[in-house]
Amino acid sequence: MTGLPDVPGVAPPAVSKPEPRPTPSQLVAILDAAAADFRDRIRFLTDDDVRSPSQLPGWSRGHVLAHVAGVADGMARQLEYAVRGETIELYDSGAEGRNRAIEEGAVLNADRHRRELSTSLDRVLAAFHGLQAADWQAPISYRSGVVRDGGLALWRELVIHLTDLGVGVEADTWSPQLCEHLFGFLSARVPAGVRLRLQPLGLAPRVLGGSAPGEPVSSTVSVNGMATDIAAWLAGRTPNLASLRAEAAADGVDLPKLLPWPSALPTK
Known part of the structure; x- marks a missing residue:
């Protein structure tokens, strides 16, 4: 699921496709x-x-x-x-x-x-x-x-x-291409029922998570900031928190708690 709830009289924001993976x-x-x-x-x-x-x-x-x-x-x-x-x-x-x-x-x-x-x-x-x-x-x-x-x-x-x-x-050296990749790979860390709308500066918006078929979305959180800081947060590293802003229903909120790193092994 990639769309956001429709608002009467307001067209839903377009969400661009991520950059293609490297050849x-x-x-x-x-x-x-x-x-x-x-x-x-x-x-x-x-x-x-x-x-x-x-x-x-x-x-x-x-x-x-x-x-x-x-x-x-x-x-x-x-x-x-x-x-x-x-x-x-x-x-x-x-x-x-x-x-x-x-x-x-x-x-x-x-x-x-x-x-x-x-x-x-x-x-x-x-x-x-x-x-x-x-x-x-x-x-x-x-x-x-x-x-x-x-x-x-x-x-x-x-x-x-x-x-x-x-x-x-530091994470601020990570390339836009790596950040785009991490947004997709680390979408598995988004808790069930939570939808993240990433708005990285200089990159296309990206929607992660949502809900399983038949399950409601309990919250939609927009995360705005530098792409590298959003990627670092998703990766469980220390971002520049001053760069990140989370909003839900137009109000500032805390960044949501993420699930563990997606892995078949208990790795770091």
Whole structure:
């Protein structure tokens, strides 16, 4: 459901379609750039730096680095199996194996983190560069999707977790294209019965959520502000709250509480 309730005598506001997702070649270029930026930003981290808290509660920078390396390796093997017509779990031993690998990897020193992450990024980027046109629609186990979904996931992980590291990169650097993608992907966080009308500055309005067939919409909330701040809020990161304004029935309201991050695994 994408429309808003009609107001007598007033035409409902038009809601433009979001920007199209990046093409495969564009996505590969985006992943190359995101990986290069990630590597560059961690070049000078010291051992003390990687042991220090990240912006994710309960996680050090080392936890974040170990997690990103694990995602890169996991996505690489998704692709390596997909091109052979096979699927495999994203992580060895599922969620338990993922969590164990993060805890074990978090204690590595800074140089070891850089080496491990660089090896993992090299592997996954090589896998994406090696894809043929038909491979992008090959099934993978990640979210029961296809290879293209895996590329979008890696993009999210590289950009959002770079922000989480607290190395001087904030959500206000996120591209309009990423924000558009996050608006769609994170629509799963909108609670049942709530409709969000996003009005990001400089981007087309977007309506998220609504209700299941036969269920009423309990509230419609308009969220206005910078696209990056809206995306950061949806992603559970810290936006510039001064930029965001939520309204319901023309009155200012609090931003609605969102559901957990959409994931088949209990990941950050």
